Amino acid sequence: MAQRPVSSTSYHHGELREALLQAALALVEEGGVQNLSLRKAAQRAGVSSGAPYHHFRSRGELMAALGAQGFRLLGRAMSADLAEDPGEDLCLAGQAYVRFAEEHVAYFRIMFRPELMDAEEYPELQAASAPVFESLVRRVLAAQGAGQIPEGDHERYVLLAWSVTHGLSSLLVDGPLGNGFDKLQLPRDQMGELVVETLMHVLRGAAHDGQDAKQQRKATRKPRARR
Amino acid sequence: MAQRPVSSTSYHHGELREALLQAALALVEEGGVQNLSLRKAAQRAGVSSGAPYHHFRSRGELMAALGAQGFRLLGRAMSADLAEDPGEDLCLAGQAYVRFAEEHVAYFRIMFRPELMDAEEYPELQAASAPVFESLVRRVLAAQGAGQIPEGDHERYVLLAWSVTHGLSSLLVDGPLGNGFDKLQLPRDQMGELVVETLMHVLRGAAHDGQDAKQQRKATRKPRARR
DNA sequence: GTGCTCATTTGAGCGGCGCTTAGATTTGCC
DNA sequence: GGCAAATCTAAGCGCCGCTCAAATGAGCAC
Numbered sequence: 300m301a302q303r304p305v306s307s308t309s310y311h312h313g314e315l316r317e318a319l320l321q322a323a324l325a326l327v328e329e330g331g332v333q334n335l336s337l338r339k340a341a342q343r344a345g346v347s348s349g350a351p352y353h354h355f356r357s358r359g360e361l362m363a364a365l366g367a368q369g370f371r372l373l374g375r376a377m378s379a380d381l382a383e384d385p386g387e388d389l390c391l392a393g394q395a396y397v398r399f400a401e402e403h404v405a406y407f408r409i410m411f412r413p414e415l416m417d418a419e420e421y422p423e424l425q426a427a428s429a430p431v432f433e434s435l436v437r438r439v440l441a442a443q444g445a446g447q448i449p450e451g452d453h454e455r456y457v458l459l460a461w462s463v464t465h466g467l468s469s470l471l472v473d474g475p476l477g478n479g480f481d482k483l484q485l486p487r488d489q490m491g492e493l494v495v496e497t498l499m500h501v502l503r504g505a506a507h508d509g510q511d512a513k514q515q516r517k518a519t520r521k522p523r524a525r526r
Numbered sequence: 527m528a529q530r531p532v533s534s535t536s537y538h539h540g541e542l543r544e545a546l547l548q549a550a551l552a553l554v555e556e557g558g559v560q561n562l563s564l565r566k567a568a569q570r571a572g573v574s575s576g577a578p579y580h581h582f583r584s585r586g587e588l589m590a591a592l593g594a595q596g597f598r599l600l601g602r603a604m605s606a607d608l609a610e611d612p613g614e615d616l617c618l619a620g621q622a623y624v625r626f627a628e629e630h631v632a633y634f635r636i637m638f639r640p641e642l643m644d645a646e647e648y649p650e651l652q653a654a655s656a657p658v659f660e661s662l663v664r665r666v667l668a669a670q671g672a673g674q675i676p677e678g679d680h681e682r683y684v685l686l687a688w689s690v691t692h693g694l695s696s697l698l699v700d701g702p703l704g705n706g707f708d709k710l711q712l713p714r715d716q717m718g719e720l721v722v723e724t725l726m727h728v729l730r731g732a733a734h735d736g737q738d739a740k741q742q743r744k745a746t747r748k749p750r751a752r753r
Numbered sequence: 754g755t756g757c758t759c760a761t762t763t764g765a766g767c768g769g770c771g772c773t774t775a776g777a778t779t780t781g782c783c
Numbered sequence: 784g785g786c787a788a789a790t791c792t793a794a795g796c797g798c799c800g801c802t803c804a805a806a807t808g809a810g811c812a813c
Contacts, residue, residue, distance in 0.1 A: 311762070333641060337799085338800080347764065348764085350763075354761095357800080357801080358800065413701055425705055458710065458712065458721050461693070462690045463689045469693060469696045477652075478655045479688070482663075483685065493682050501676065504735040538778080542791090564770085566769095573792085574791065574792050575793090576794095
């Protein structure tokens with residue numbers, strides 16, 4: 300059963316699975332997803348081209364394993380910064396999402412390519428990505444409870460927040476051909492903070508707006524009569 | 527110079543370039559980007575495996591051509607619905623963006639994979655995608671002028687709007703492994719309308735909010751003194 | 754230690770891929 | 784009719800994912 304000899308001069312590698320994952324990630328970092336092949340990864344790990352198939356049923360399964368790693372990293376990154384204020388907390392999580400995409404381009408590209416990993420077959424992926432989504436919902440509900448997001452159906456705000464962070468991340472990672480971004484004056488590495496803050500700002504504005512309207516409605520019986 | 531014999535029983539195909547593009551799109555629709563190979567496309571068009579290279583220098587160039595087609599379609603889709611009200615206009619354009627992604631998954635997947643088309647080398651792509659971005663900026667400025675988006679630096683709102691529509695589209699197309707979406711009660715085909723409307727709603731709220739604050743500031747000299 | 758078992762690894766091989774090249778075929782133009 | 788250019792074929796190179804029989808060695812019972 301090979302218990303990690305670490306110095307691998309032997310016939311049995313011992314840590315081949317980990318070595319393959321590491322090599323695969325490096326290959327993606329160097330030349331994109333298309334640069335990742337099991338043969339190259341095997342070569343880097345110092346084994347023959349057939350060896351990987353004892354640890355991964357297919358290239359897709361290796362990609363799924365990398366994707367799961369990525370989701371676990373993302374989850375940790377989003378839980379790293381905490382804030383007392385629920386709105387601020389949501390804000391930090393969103394910014395962490397975008398920062399993760401910028402700093403781990405290779406992971407991000409793999410994570411959202413379900414067609415590359417014969418997804419759905421690999422429950423590890425589901426298990427790794429579920430907490431990320433759940434924490435988002437939790438944060439949106441908390442922010443709503445604190446009156447920093449308009450009341451009512453929370454799902455639309457979950458989807459809105461997720462769309463914004465994921466959209467900006469995708470645009471940064473798979474760039475729009477340099478066509479729009481280059482025309483914007485904003486520096487790339489500040490877009491995450493700026494966009495998430497802007498969204499949070501307008502959400503708070505709308506939340507207060509709604510409260511005012513409601514209070515006013517209560518007082519004067521005239522709905523939507525602001526200003 | 528072959529002038530499209532249409533009924534192609536001859537040695538020269540005559541419309542091979544178009545036939546290849548059509549076959550390639552069909553292949554992506556059937557099995558994703560990974561299912562597209564020049565050899566298969568050539569076979570569908572009834573020519574040998576070397577023929578495509580007289581019309582496309584590489585697989586990437588064919589993808590770039592498809593991507594350019596996609597951007598032109600997207601541009602047309604976003605200009606289809608017009609509204610008098612600038613805010614409503616921006617809203618419709620955003621919803622058209624998401625609808626395009628849902629209805630033309632194959633195109634959408636190709637358009638935002640710069641690594642698949644040796645992008646930057648193909649000015650056709652730049653030319654096709656630039657108008658889409660420019661129309662977005664124009665609409666944001668118009669909505670700002672009509673007081674439906676907070677004043678000031680418009681770029682943050684351009685980026686916000688783009689991120690929302692692109693993010694939701696990406697999530698719908700490259701699905702988050704069914705992990706989050708399946709837990710939401712919202713029907714997939716209504717997410718586009720809902721999210722874009724929600725964003726526009728909070729933007730309007732924040733815009734009015736800012737106006738109120740400003741007017742109040744003018745009157746009472748007490749900044750941010752609302753409620 | 755001896756011998757057994759079985760996961761691991763090898764190496765050869767299959768079909769498919771992107772892309773190149775040499776040569777056959779056709780077209781448009783003079 | 785004849786010619787140059789464009790188009791297409793056929794063969795081939797190296798790489799790919801994946802499979803399989805055979806070789807290897809680690810762990811375990813004794």
